Amino acid sequence: MVRREFLLRGSGLLAALVAAGWLSPEAAAQEWNRAAFEAKSIKEALEALGAKDASAGADIVITAPEIAENGAVVPITVASRIAGTESIALLADKNPSALSGVFTFPVGTLPEVHTRVKLAETSNVHVLVRAGGKFAFATKEIKVTLGGCGG
Amino acid sequence: MGSPMKVRARNDGGTTEVKILMSHPMETGRRKNEKGDLIPALFIQQVSVQHQGKVVLSAQWGPAISANPFLSFKFRGGAKGETVKVTWVDNKGDSRTDEALIA
Structure with a gap:
């Protein structure tokens, strides 16, 4: 097989994977x-995210229950x-691990997401926003009556 | 192949709201079965949502997202009959893609 043909086949496979949605x-x-x-x-997670210098931000809205009965399913809405x-x-x-998830918003998507997370016990939940390469965060305490990470 | 997702997308004037309910155990790797053995970690790591081939949301998750994950968000634009496609990939390399038409 000539090299060009091999390369073409290789790139075709990658394109097929992308097209099939396997790899966005x-x-x-x-x-x-x-x-x-x-x-x-939290400190280690912020370092790994490159967000050591995050400052408290007022323009982050966290909507979540004050008291979550079931720590396995805590609904949370965050908006920047x-x-x-x-x-x-x-x-x-x-x-056990501080970071739950990271959501990335391309231009045209509203910076707001609703999901459900697990909380092992009553905890401060931090929402870290990246905008223009800078980080800001907001914090809300959620009380948990039944933990979500135990066995 | 994972289990099917439920994907709903509804255009409301200028924006399209997408609601996704995935079917996945989201095992943390810390729970034990009845025999006391650890259940291995099994959780979705990557999520990508596309509208007409363009990414409108991507996410990276750890095992602290609840089992059978729910996700909703809005993007600008979108028209009735266009396609929203959702793909997840978990830590064992399993993946699932489902589509919905915007209503």
């Missing part, structure tokens, strides 16, 4: 951030009013 162009470009997700403490918001990360102080 972004997902292919962006590896799962193992260091950040395996960090035990900061112009140029690129991504929002959810973190919890008392979980």
Whole structure:
């Protein structure tokens, strides 16, 4: 097989994977951030996210129950009013791993997301917003009567 | 192949709201079965949502997202009959893609 043919076949496979949705162009470009997700403490997770210098921000809205009966399913809505918001990360102080998830918003998507997270116990939940390369965070305490990470 | 997702997309004037309910155990790797053995970690790591081939939301998750994950968000634009496609990939390399037409 000539080299050109081999290269063509290789790129065709990649294109097919992208087309099939197995690999979104972004997902292919962006590896799962193992260091950040395996960090035990908020401090380590912030470092792994490159957000050591995050400052408290007023323009982040966290909507979640004051008391969650079931820590396995805690509904949470987070919205950023900061112009140029690129991504929002959810973190919890008392979980075995601090980082729960990171949501990335391309231009045209409203910087607001609703999901459900697990909380091992009553904990401060931090919402970290990246906008224009800078980080801001907001915090809300959620009380848990039944933990969500035990066996 | 994972289990099917439920995907709903509804255009409301200028924006389209997408609601996704995935079917996945989201095992943390810390729970034990009846025999006391650890259940291995099994959780979605990457999520990508596309509208007409353009990414409108991507996410990276750890095991602290609840089992059978729910996700909703809005993007500008979108028209009735256009396609929203959702793909997830978990830590064992399993993946699932489902589509919905915007209503």
